[in-house]
Amino acid sequence: MSRFIPFDRSQPYLLPPDLTSWLPADDMVHFIVAAVERVPMSAFCVPVRTGGKAQYHPRLMLALLIFSYANGLFSSRRIERATYRDIGVRFVAANLHPDHDTIATFRRTNRTAIEAAFAQVLLLARETGLLRLGVVSIDGTKIDADASKYRSLRYDRIRALREQLAVDIAKLMDQAEHADATDRDPQALPEELARRETLKAKLDEACARLEADAKAQAKAARPAYEKKKAAYDAKTGRRGRAPKPPDDEPPPDRQISLTDPDSRLMRRSDAHEFRQAYNAQAVVCAEGSQLIVTTDVVATSADAPSFASTVLSMENTIGLPKTVLADTGYASGQAVRDLRKKGIDPLVAIGRPCARRPYDFRPPPEDREPRRITEPWRLAMKDRLETTEAGDIYRLRKQTVEPVFGIIKSIMGFRRFSLRSLAKVTTEWTLVALAYNCKRMARLHAA
Numbered sequence: 383m384s385r386f387i388p389f390d391r392s393q394p395y396l397l398p399p400d401l402t403s404w405l406p407a408d409d410m411v412h413f414i415v416a417a418v419e420r421v422p423m424s425a426f427c428v429p430v431r432t433g434g435k436a437q438y439h440p441r442l443m444l445a446l447l448i449f450s451y452a453n454g455l456f457s458s459r460r461i462e463r464a465t466y467r468d469i470g471v472r473f474v475a476a477n478l479h480p481d482h483d484t485i486a487t488f489r490r491t492n493r494t495a496i497e498a499a500f501a502q503v504l505l506l507a508r509e510t511g512l513l514r515l516g517v518v519s520i521d522g523t524k525i526d527a528d529a530s531k532y533r534s535l536r537y538d539r540i541r542a543l544r545e546q547l548a549v550d551i552a553k554l555m556d557q558a559e560h561a562d563a564t565d566r567d568p569q570a571l572p573e574e575l576a577r578r579e580t581l582k583a584k585l586d587e588a589c590a591r592l593e594a595d596a597k598a599q600a601k602a603a604r605p606a607y608e609k610k611k612a613a614y615d616a617k618t619g620r621r622g623r624a625p626k627p628p629d630d631e632p633p634p635d636r637q638i639s640l641t642d643p644d645s646r647l648m649r650r651s652d653a654h655e656f657r658q659a660y661n662a663q664a665v666v667c668a669e670g671s672q673l674i675v676t677t678d679v680v681a682t683s684a685d686a687p688s689f690a691s692t693v694l695s696m697e698n699t700i701g702l703p704k705t706v707l708a709d710t711g712y713a714s715g716q717a718v719r720d721l722r723k724k725g726i727d728p729l730v731a732i733g734r735p736c737a738r739r740p741y742d743f744r745p746p747p748e749d750r751e752p753r754r755i756t757e758p759w760r761l762a763m764k765d766r767l768e769t770t771e772a773g774d775i776y777r778l779r780k781q782t783v784e785p786v787f788g789i790i791k792s793i794m795g796f797r798r799f800s801l802r803s804l805a806k807v808t809t810e811w812t813l814v815a816l817a818y819n820c821k822r823m824a825r826l827h828a829a
Contacts, residue, residue, distance in 0.1 A: 413820060414448050417820065449471065517669055523661075524660070534637050672782055
């Protein structure tokens, strides 16, 4: 008698298989399908066709994207391959097999549907009592763009390359005319010429974009300069240094990527290397659920400029929180005032604590004179965080928002955007947060 269970891979099924019976009853896939059914059809971007092959249902495509992202499948080609190999993906796709181009197009053009699904999942969490909007935490993480940092150029280097390419193109044009006159093969030189003209066109576009951004920033800074200039002119006696007018010319060291112009060179800290990346923001519930309640993406390494706008974006979806916790990178007097006007109590760290282990392997840093704090709101915030009540609430920040980024990067494996441009990257980050929330809610329901 054999000690092993017999098997035969060539054995045909007597009845058609039911994929539902192959998945556990508490599998995340059932929650994703139910959540997507709540998204109204008006939120989808469905192209109008007068003939040809029928389209895949948009709810099927959205559920397929969410489930795939939740399981670490971000490439449209890998998702297409999984519709043949993965049981969960086959169930979501109803045994259909959308090609990678269809998947990629749907992801690019259905931002409204993804945002609607994100809101529906949060509303469902609030209906079931899993989400409470009392205290939330905000933080940002750098995620690589779909671009190489070696394709990023400085403004002064762009101008030098444009001049060099203009000279080279003129020489190649002369050589092409000479080749035509001497009856030689005309194919080689025009191809080389086309490559240089393509590069020059990209450099022209990048240069124009930098110059337009510089003019826009100068225009925005003009009112503040006029105010400072008027105050300076009104002084008597020793006036000091006059305010400098805003410059509408880009500085020589301003950089731009030829692959994804919206991305920027960033690094996590002074100890890390520069990467071509985006700064992805997330606001997380700090009252037990650890669900992401809103997201944003900015093309700057600084967190403070987007602090208030990111939190206030919740007003039109699931409502505003009572308290928001943020680290010292979000310390902005204007943002604190804007949040308080809306009835939100911000708790923002003032100064960077340097807690060291008693037997640290690294030598202790040199003693520095602490930064002098003079702004009244910073002094008031610092005093408040030293109280027991505020300190206990603020300690929730690190244990709520930072593990979320760890799960997204290490468990889900999302470390690089697949799309380019700030608008498309923002859509993809919302999709990642939606996939995370579905995983989290499925686990909370199972518990």
